[in-house]
Amino acid sequence: MASETTTAGLAYGKRSLVRGMPGHHIAIFIGFLVVAAVAPFLLYPVFVMKVLCFALFACALNLLLGFGGLLSFGHAAYFGSASYITAHAAKVWGLTPELAILSGTAVAAFLGVVFGSLAIRRQGIYFAMVTLAFGQMIYFFALQAEFTGGEDGIQAVPRGHLLGLLDLRADFTLYWVVLAIVFFGLLIIYRVIHSPFGQVLKAIRENEPRAVSLGYRTSQYKLAVFVLSATMAGLAGSTKALVFQLASLTDVHWTMSGEVVLMTLLGGMGTIFGPIVGATVIVAMQNYLASFGAWVTIIQGVIFVIAVLLFREGIIGVLARRLRKPL
Amino acid sequence: MAEDAILSAKGITKEFKGFVAVDNVDLTVRRGTIHALIGPNGAGKTTCFNLLTKFLQPTRGEITYKGQDITRMAPADIARLGLVRSFQISAVFPNLTALENIRVALQRERGDSFDFWRSQTVLNSLNERAEELLGQVGLSGFADVHAAELPYGRKRALEIATTLALDPEMLLLDEPMAGMGQEDVERTSALIKGVSANRTILMVEHNLSVVSSLSDTITVLARGRVLAEGDYQAVSKDPRVIEAYIGAAHG
Ligand SMILES: Nc1ncnc2c1ncn2[C@@H]1O[C@H](COP(=O)(O)OP(=O)(O)OP(=O)(O)O)[C@@H](O)[C@H]1O
Ligand SMILES: [Mg+2]
Numbered sequence: 001m002a003s004e005t006t007t008a009g010l011a012y013g014k015r016s017l018v019r020g021m022p023g024h025h026i027a028i029f030i031g032f033l034v035v036a037a038v039a040p041f042l043l044y045p046v047f048v049m050k051v052l053c054f055a056l057f058a059c060a061l062n063l064l065l066g067f068g069g070l071l072s073f074g075h076a077a078y079f080g081s082a083s084y085i086t087a088h089a090a091k092v093w094g095l096t097p098e099l100a101i102l103s104g105t106a107v108a109a110f111l112g113v114v115f116g117s118l119a120i121r122r123q124g125i126y127f128a129m130v131t132l133a134f135g136q137m138i139y140f141f142a143l144q145a146e147f148t149g150g151e152d153g154i155q156a157v158p159r160g161h162l163l164g165l166l167d168l169r170a171d172f173t174l175y176w177v178v179l180a181i182v183f184f185g186l187l188i189i190y191r192v193i194h195s196p197f198g199q200v201l202k203a204i205r206e207n208e209p210r211a212v213s214l215g216y217r218t219s220q221y222k223l224a225v226f227v228l229s230a231t232m233a234g235l236a237g238s239t240k241a242l243v244f245q246l247a248s249l250t251d252v253h254w255t256m257s258g259e260v261v262l263m264t265l266l267g268g269m270g271t272i273f274g275p276i277v278g279a280t281v282i283v284a285m286q287n288y289l290a291s292f293g294a295w296v297t298i299i300q301g302v303i304f305v306i307a308v309l310l311f312r313e314g315i316i317g318v319l320a321r322r323l324r325k326p327l
Numbered sequence: 328m329a330e331d332a333i334l335s336a337k338g339i340t341k342e343f344k345g346f347v348a349v350d351n352v353d354l355t356v357r358r359g360t361i362h363a364l365i366g367p368n369g370a371g372k373t374t375c376f377n378l379l380t381k382f383l384q385p386t387r388g389e390i391t392y393k394g395q396d397i398t399r400m401a402p403a404d405i406a407r408l409g410l411v412r413s414f415q416i417s418a419v420f421p422n423l424t425a426l427e428n429i430r431v432a433l434q435r436e437r438g439d440s441f442d443f444w445r446s447q448t449v450l451n452s453l454n455e456r457a458e459e460l461l462g463q464v465g466l467s468g469f470a471d472v473h474a475a476e477l478p479y480g481r482k483r484a485l486e487i488a489t490t491l492a493l494d495p496e497m498l499l500l501d502e503p504m505a506g507m508g509q510e511d512v513e514r515t516s517a518l519i520k521g522v523s524a525n526r527t528i529l530m531v532e533h534n535l536s537v538v539s540s541l542s543d544t545i546t547v548l549a550r551g552r553v554l555a556e557g558d559y560q561a562v563s564k565d566p567r568v569i570e571a572y573i574g575a576a577h578g
């Protein structure tokens with residue numbers, strides 16, 4: 001039988017998110033939680049939260065790139081817009097953090113519908129160029145618009161009280177909320193990949209004409225995965241705005257779009273957990289090499305070139321092939 | 328005759344930047360028959376298939392399927408009408424297992440293919456039918472093998488099984504037996520004969536012994552035009568057909 005997929009998940013009932021999850025994936029998720037629970041005691045909580053947000057961002061991009069076969073070079077548009085909206089909602093409208101995050105994510109989803117429906121009409125490199133163009137549009141909008149605060153961005157965003165009750169000002173309190181959001185986001189992405197929809201998505205990625213000949217209107221699936229990916233990128237951006245209490249032009253800049261592609265490729269595009277590893281490596285590098293100033297970019301570039309030469313399939317991609325298990 | 332035509336094309340033409348690949352072709356396929364489309368390399372057979380299934384838009388001409396004008400339809404919708412094609416280059420989903428390949432075809436009918444919140448374990452209810460189809464093409468025991476790892480002949484077999492999973496009323500098979508060993512050719516021949524019982528088949532095939540034993544009608548295409556049409560006896564004696572084949576062999 002279809003060995004991996006039929007392995008029973010934990011018996012949490014039919015609707016459980018772990019239904020049909022193979023044992024080693026459950027183990028990895030538990031391992032992730034254990035590491036994430038210990039990490040803030042050993043490292044700066046804000047640094048770990050940054051890693052978490054980018055891990056979610058990279059997984060969102062990977063959903064589109066690795067499973068939909070669509071390379072977006074403008075994902076900062078969704079990450080950054082959500083970041084601005086959340087910051088604005090929390091600071092100016094005075095919304096509670098959960099509502100601020102929802103607003104940002106909803107805007108990202110909306111942009112995903114608009115830009116996605118236009119971008120999916122193009123293929124390959126043209127698709128990437130169209131997404132890049134939309135990314136630039138959002139950048140210039142953020143640069144010009146009043147509410148985004150221009151070069152300064154939106155600073156000193158209040159973290160507020162979760163549901164009006166839990167004060168999130170302390171990094172440690174916020175940390176558990178961020179971990180919960182990111183973990184939830186990762187589970188959703190995992191489920192999308194392993195759903196009937198995900199199955200069709202993989203078929204389209206593998207051989208689009210064949211999927212068409214089987215009667216699938218493939219552009220609808222591409223749009224759906226584009227919107228899902230943009231939404232999850234938005235969730236990551238919104239959460240990030242609360243962590244740093246800041247939304248800035250960096251969030252919508254094209255280098256942000258490039259960085260998340262880099263994280264995905266480094267970790268292993270089309271793998272399940274690779275982007276988490278890729279994001280961790282890149283964020284850690286930026287953090288610990290910060291003293292090298294402008295050299296960070298160059299060191300990053302060199303590491304990327306070496307990584308691509310040594311393991312094309314990314315860190316987890318290579319590991320998965322060695323172990324002959326989907327990771 | 329016209330009333331039992333399931334698929335008919337009138338004057339279909341396809342031009343690629345001035346080059347006419349299919350030139351004013353009339354084709355009528357009768358319901359319940361096996362119809363072969365033959366012709367030398369580059370004759371325009373695959374292009375014809377692409378036009379009939381709307382993977383390419385004809386420059387001119389019209390196509391009717393079951394009395395319905397499908398000239399302007401999208402290819403996915405044509406497949407939904409029960410007119411399903413295969414491809415000349417083996418078209419499988421390489422990184423899915425053989426079983427998953429078939430399930431992709433089976434799952435569309437279930438209507439939950441957009442359910443991204445549901446676990447794919449709901450697709451397990453399709454496994455039994457998928458295994459059955461795999462057995463039909465001699466692929467039992469390969470269910471968990473990735474399609475990429477199957478030898479060429481078996482990939483083609485998997486492709487046929489995937490097409491059959493849709494239970495189409497009409498199949499368009501583009502060289503289904505190319506690259507198969509003798510044993511596979513015989514099994515696939517028998518399979519096509521078997522499934523043709525309540526279906527219509529239009530196939531491109533270079534193996535003339537297969538064509539002669541399977542097909543009711545043969546249309547010969549050369550340089551984008553219909554050269555001859557009829558049963559094997561008539562077509563194989565037609566001097567223009569012999570000429571075209573010899574001409575192509577020497578050209
Ligand atoms: N997209 C295209 N653009 C330009 N020319 C094309 C295109 N597709 C096919 N052709 C040309 O049209 C002609 C017919 O090609 P087609 O693939 O239909 O032939 P065929 O009869 O299927 O040949 P074979 O037996 O080799 O499969 C060829 O000369 C080919 O080069
Ligand atoms: Mg051909």
